[in-house]
Amino acid sequence: MAEHSIVTRTQVGRRPGRYVLRAVVTAYLFLLVAWPLYLVARNAFADGFTSLNDILTDPDVTHALRLTVVIAVTAVVINTVFGVGISILLVRYDFPGKRTLNALLDVPLSVSPIVVGLALVLVYGGREGWFGPTLESAGLQIIFATPGMVMATVFVALPLVIREVVPILQEVGDEQEQAARSLGANAVQTFRRITLPAIKWGVIYGVVLSLARSLGEFGAVKVVSGNVLGETRTATLVVEEKYLNFDKGGSYATAFLLALVAVACIIVVSVLRPKEDR
Amino acid sequence: MSIEIVNVGKRFGDFVALDDVSVSIPSGRLTALLGPSGGGKSTLLRIIAGLERADTGKVDIEGVDATRLPPQKRNVGFVFQHYAAFKHLTVRRNVAFGLEIRKRPKDEIRGRVDELLALVHLEQFADRLPSQLSGGQRQRMALARALAVEPTVLLLDEPFGALDAKVRKELRDWLRRLHDEVHVTTVFVTHDQEEALEVADEIVVINEGRVEQIGSPDDLYDRPANEFVMRFLGPVTQLGDQLVRPHDLQLSTDPTGIGVLGRVARVTRIGFEIRVDLSTTDGQSVTVTLTRNEFLALGIQVDSEVRVRLAPGSPATTVSAPAARPATPTLAAAG
Numbered sequence: 132m133a134e135h136s137i138v139t140r141t142q143v144g145r146r147p148g149r150y151v152l153r154a155v156v157t158a159y160l161f162l163l164v165a166w167p168l169y170l171v172a173r174n175a176f177a178d179g180f181t182s183l184n185d186i187l188t189d190p191d192v193t194h195a196l197r198l199t200v201v202i203a204v205t206a207v208v209i210n211t212v213f214g215v216g217i218s219i220l221l222v223r224y225d226f227p228g229k230r231t232l233n234a235l236l237d238v239p240l241s242v243s244p245i246v247v248g249l250a251l252v253l254v255y256g257g258r259e260g261w262f263g264p265t266l267e268s269a270g271l272q273i274i275f276a277t278p279g280m281v282m283a284t285v286f287v288a289l290p291l292v293i294r295e296v297v298p299i300l301q302e303v304g305d306e307q308e309q310a311a312r313s314l315g316a317n318a319v320q321t322f323r324r325i326t327l328p329a330i331k332w333g334v335i336y337g338v339v340l341s342l343a344r345s346l347g348e349f350g351a352v353k354v355v356s357g358n359v360l361g362e363t364r365t366a367t368l369v370v371e372e373k374y375l376n377f378d379k380g381g382s383y384a385t386a387f388l389l390a391l392v393a394v395a396c397i398i399v400v401s402v403l404r405p406k407e408d409r
Numbered sequence: 410m411s412i413e414i415v416n417v418g419k420r421f422g423d424f425v426a427l428d429d430v431s432v433s434i435p436s437g438r439l440t441a442l443l444g445p446s447g448g449g450k451s452t453l454l455r456i457i458a459g460l461e462r463a464d465t466g467k468v469d470i471e472g473v474d475a476t477r478l479p480p481q482k483r484n485v486g487f488v489f490q491h492y493a494a495f496k497h498l499t500v501r502r503n504v505a506f507g508l509e510i511r512k513r514p515k516d517e518i519r520g521r522v523d524e525l526l527a528l529v530h531l532e533q534f535a536d537r538l539p540s541q542l543s544g545g546q547r548q549r550m551a552l553a554r555a556l557a558v559e560p561t562v563l564l565l566d567e568p569f570g571a572l573d574a575k576v577r578k579e580l581r582d583w584l585r586r587l588h589d590e591v592h593v594t595t596v597f598v599t600h601d602q603e604e605a606l607e608v609a610d611e612i613v614v615i616n617e618g619r620v621e622q623i624g625s626p627d628d629l630y631d632r633p634a635n636e637f638v639m640r641f642l643g644p645v646t647q648l649g650d651q652l653v654r655p656h657d658l659q660l661s662t663d664p665t666g667i668g669v670l671g672r673v674a675r676v677t678r679i680g681f682e683i684r685v686d687l688s689t690t691d692g693q694s695v696t697v698t699l700t701r702n703e704f705l706a707l708g709i710q711v712d713s714e715v716r717v718r719l720a721p722g723s724p725a726t727t728v729s730a731p732a733a734r735p736a737t738p739t740l741a742a743a744g
Contacts, residue, residue: 314481
């Protein structure tokens with residue numbers, strides 16, 4: 132009863148306040164996110180479909196788009212597998228250094244991507260890196276090649292799956308898993324039949340966020356890619372290149388494509404995602 | 410003997426959950442592990458199931474050394490307090506889970522699941538999700554799921570603890586009847602002495618990681634091994650240095666009779682029973698419970714002089730220390 136009356140009071144007493152707050156938030160998001168994004172779209176279509184057509188027929192741009200997709204998908208697959216694994220490790224097991232690991236997982240979000248790029252070059256750089264020359268003599272080039280770009284992308288998007296999955300794993304608890312074990316399921320069967328369906332939406336949401344983040348990665352990729360036209364230039368690098376070369380149309384068209392895919396991902400998932408997550 | 414637990418010990422950090430526990434659980438019976446919360450009974454059940462590993466000691470299930478076996482190889486059925494229903498699976502798929510894991514033929518699974526759903530009266534709910542069931546229905550589903558794999562032993566961890574009083578009582582009766590039909594060796598954990606006394610064939614009283622007593626409900630009630638068991642199984646009052654049941658005390662108004670002399674301090678009526686609080690001549694407070702008819706026959710009231718004595722043949726334990734509390738038993742394991 133007490134709880135009920137409190138709710139009622141806030142609803143009645145603060146109604147004007149709530150409308151003000153709602154207006155502020157809407158205006159803020161509109162000015163910061165919606166309007167600028169809309170302008171990108173409008174500029175992309177300033178000459179109708181010409182700009183879009185131009186970039187889609189430019190072999191260098193299509194190569195860049197394809198490379199972006201390959202890198203992003205590879206990074207997402209790696210981050211999903213490791214993300215789910217690390218989440219289970221963090222939630223279901225106790226081990227020394229768990230808190231440190233947990234804190235380390237936030238580093239990729241707090242460190243500037245450009246620092247990430249430089250750090251990777253220091254380790255895997257072909258000539259002066261700590262580990263790079265060894266790999267290069269074995270015929271594996273990391274920096275200025277796709278593996279390095281995948282690594283940079285994996286690094287910056289690392290915590291996204293984990294941060295989505297960990298709270299769900301905690302909330303679901305381990306009783307269902309224990310029940311499955313007592314009914315004869317081994318570790319793999321328990322994971323596939325019980326754990327995975329329970330965390331499904333967390334994983335999907337994490338994958339979408341990672342995909343959006345990976346498609347849009349710029350700083351770290353720029354450092355490790357070398358930005359070689361037609362080879363290691365990704366879509367975000369194309370946007371910058373075209374923008375700096377006063378090819379505004381091409382730049383906005385490419386930017387529009389990037390934004391479109393990311394926004395589409397998130398919209399599709401929020402429409403599909405059931406209201407009750409469990 | 411179906412389950413043989415020998416010298417099992419378990420610690421969680423500094424906390425001793427089980428201290429050198431040995432218990433034999435007979436085949437085909439319904440055994441209760443009874444004790445206060447935090448006493449180690451759930452830990453013992455989880456060690457039998459393999460969900461927890463004992464630090465020391467040995468667990469045999471039907472003659473097989475199960476100490477190092479993972480839970481999925483023990484063939485036990487486990488029922489959790491909070492049901493542990495597989496939320497994304499229908500009732501039918503929940504019950505079928507263990508059989509699907511064992512890769513039984515589809516027809517056999519279907520037949521067996523139908524049979525079990527009938528047994529737990531959930532036939533009409535087969536295609537619902539657990540979230541569409543009540544607590545009692547979910548727990549019956551969990552029971553059917555555990556029974557589906559034809560377990561050697563059925564383990565229930567406070568199975569009715571999360572249910573409201575009425576449903577709890579119904580399920581309790583139902584479990585007793587089910588066991589009379591199915592005869593699988595069953596061990597259930599409870600902190601409710603009434604539940605244990607009513608349902609179990611055999612009760613193991615566990616407190617502070619040790620076994621206090623093992624016996625039938627009658628044994629425990631009539632011949633408690635120590636003060637802890639006496640206090641835990643029912644109401645007690647103290648007369649002299651004896652701990653006795655209030656309903657085992659007799660009052661008489663004959664001033665020359667035997668017994669301790671006292672004066673009635675208070676009379677409380679609780680439904681069919683009357684509680685009389687006395688204060689004896691040496692200043693002790695004693696509680697006596699009488700039926701309404703006994704009370705009327707005595708014709709006593711507040712300030713009446715009465716003599717109180719223990720009915721011959723009634724259980725009593727000696728109080729060890731004057732300030733003994735219910736949670737501090739003094740005798741070591743009796744089992």
